[in-house]
Amino acid sequence: GLCPRKPQVPVPLRSLATANHATIKDSPAEKILLEAAQKLGFSARTFHRVSRLARTIADLDKKEKIAPEHILEAIQYRPKQNTFV
DSSP: OOOOOOOHHHHHHHHHHHSSOOGGTSHHHHHHHHHHHHHHHHOOOHHHHHHHHHHHHHHHHTTTTTHHHHHEEEEEEEEOOOOOO
C-alpha cells in the first residue's frame, strides 16, 4: 500500500531562503517561511516574493534580521488564489 510521508520543500525553495539574505538563515523566521511555503503551496516565485517583502518590512522596522513577524506580515500581503469555477 501507499505509505504516507511528510511532503518535502523542493530544493530550489530551500536555497532561496538563504540566497536572498543571510539574515534569515537558521532562524525561526526561516522555519516559518519554509513551513508556510509547504502548507500553502508556494511557487518558487511566490516564495521569493514573500522573502523579499519580509526583508523590506524588516528594513522599514529598522531591524537587521528578518523576524517571524516580518515573514507573517509578508505572507498576509501575497495575492489570494483565484476562486473562479
